Amino acid sequence: MRTYGQRAGVYLLMLVIAQLPSMAQKKAVTNVNIVFIGNSITHGATLKEPEKEAPPVRAVEWLQTQEGVGKVNYTNQGVSGYTTVDFLPATGKAFKKVEAAAEAYKAEKDALLVFSIDLGTNDSAVEGPNGAPVSPENYKKNLQAIIDQLLTDFPGSRVVVHQPIWYSPNTYNGAIYLQRGLDRLQTYFPEINALVKEYGKTKPGQVIVGDKLGFGHFKQHAAAELQAEEGWQGVFYLHPNKAGAESLGKLWGKGIYKLLK
Numbered sequence: 001m002r003t004y005g006q007r008a009g010v011y012l013l014m015l016v017i018a019q020l021p022s023m024a025q026k027k028a029v030t031n032v033n034i035v036f037i038g039n040s041i042t043h044g045a046t047l048k049e050p051e052k053e054a055p056p057v058r059a060v061e062w063l064q065t066q067e068g069v070g071k072v073n074y075t076n077q078g079v080s081g082y083t084t085v086d087f088l089p090a091t092g093k094a095f096k097k098v099e100a101a102a103e104a105y106k107a108e109k110d111a112l113l114v115f116s117i118d119l120g121t122n123d124s125a126v127e128g129p130n131g132a133p134v135s136p137e138n139y140k141k142n143l144q145a146i147i148d149q150l151l152t153d154f155p156g157s158r159v160v161v162h163q164p165i166w167y168s169p170n171t172y173n174g175a176i177y178l179q180r181g182l183d184r185l186q187t188y189f190p191e192i193n194a195l196v197k198e199y200g201k202t203k204p205g206q207v208i209v210g211d212k213l214g215f216g217h218f219k220q221h222a223a224a225e226l227q228a229e230e231g232w233q234g235v236f237y238l239h240p241n242k243a244g245a246e247s248l249g250k251l252w253g254k255g256i257y258k259l260l261k
Helices: 003-025 057-064 095-102 136-153 179-204 214-219 241-259
Strands: 029-038 069-078 113-119 156-163 207-209 227-232 234-240
Touching: 029 241, 057 069, 057 113, 057 156, 057 241, 069 113, 095 113, 095 136, 113 136, 113 214, 113 241, 136 156, 136 179, 156 214, 156 241, 179 207, 179 214, 207 241, 234 241
Parallel strands: 029 069, 029 113, 113 156, 156 207
Antiparallel strands: 227 234
């Protein structure tokens, strides 16, 4: 017969063995390389130090505090004034830089490559940015062309598409946005959802919708988290200020984190 001490030892050993899967799961981490694609909001326009304060920076900072996330590298490919038209592979304008940025991560086999896309603000304008106004149908087609090429070039990658954020209906700087633009912007949301649903059938798990809360958040907190800018129809709100960039970065981070859970 086993002594009490022997029985206790066996029980302790069984307890440790039972916990091994969960212990291993907690220790498992995912390294991530992120290519942020976007416009002036992604770039960090109006911020004093965009290289330290832009939404991609804040997104990465937030991600690195989350369980299961290892090393996170990123590159900010946001370009002020750019639309989905500017990022189309066929135009050879911005897409080559995106490809080059992603290629730099290709040697890191132990890291997941993620493309974070936030485009649509400039597409929605009444006049000014390249291709604007972009219809909802063409917005979807453009996004699909961009994503298709990314997944062709980088088959193991993932894509997160965020919904564009709110801007004030009097926004009129070098480009004309106004209420018509704001209305058009919101017609892009169902197009994003429909496109991701289609990818769910053809490339399951590779393309997801990221942030959906930014539009409502910035509409509610415009004065506190968007930069007050002087325009042709008075003070307008379009770009996140320092506090807004931190909020948006966290929202983007949460959208990206969905892929890693």
